[in-house]
Amino acid sequence: xxxxxxxxxxVFSAAMIFAGVRDLTTMTIPNWLTLAxxxxxxxxxxxxxxxxxxxxxxTVIFFVTLLVGMGFFAMGWIGGGDAKLMAAVALWIGWExxxxxxxxxxxxxxxxxxxxxxxRNLPLPAFMVRQAWALRLHDRxxxxxxGLALAAAGLLIFPDTEIFRLTVAIG
Numbered sequence: 001x002x003x004x005x006x007x008x009x010x011v012f013s014a015a016m017i018f019a020g021v022r023d024l025t026t027m028t029i030p031n032w033l034t035l036a037x038x039x040x041x042x043x044x045x046x047x048x049x050x051x052x053x054x055x056x057x058x059t060v061i062f063f064v065t066l067l068v069g070m071g072f073f074a075m076g077w078i079g080g081g082d083a084k085l086m087a088a089v090a091l092w093i094g095w096e097x098x099x100x101x102x103x104x105x106x107x108x109x110x111x112x113x114x115x116x117x118x119x120r121n122l123p124l125p126a127f128m129v130r131q132a133w134a135l136r137l138h139d140r141x142x143x144x145x146x147g148l149a150l151a152a153a154g155l156l157i158f159p160d161t162e163i164f165r166l167t168v169a170i171g
Contacts, residue, residue, distance in 0.1 A: 023147030029081030065090035105153035
């Protein structure tokens with residue numbers, strides 16, 4: 001595979017890892033990350049041979065997911081960064097893998113929530129007392145870094161996507 005053809009896979013994977021770790025440690029997902037992920041899709045898609053119709057379909061699911069995510073944010077169910085990350089992932093995975101992605105993200109998010117709630121009911125280990133991110137996760141007034149589940153689900157579903165298949169096929 002050439003550098004050009006592996007670029008979309010590398011960018012998506014790196015963005016998911018960064019978003020998950022960043023949300024876990026800071027409870028934020030930077031706007032520049034979701035913007036870069038979104039823009040990279042529009043650069044990579046025509047290079048790997050996606051048709052304008054396919055790009056348009058991916059764009060529609062992006063906007064639908066963004067609207068739903070904004071609704072979830074308005075209700076206080078997820079953070080703003082989570083809503084934007086979810087939309088950026090939907091852009092990359094398309095309609096074909098949207099339902100599996102949302103199901104996997106929901107199950108992983110539920111599991112993550114249960115783990116964090118359990119963690120918050122235990123005394124904080126001494127070696128973690130000086131770790132700001134561990135204290136934040138332990139704080140019952142804080143939310144859950146749902147971006148971790150969204151990113152992990154994105155990584156799991158990505159090999160089943162059209163953009164991944166096209167990238168591998170031209171490599």
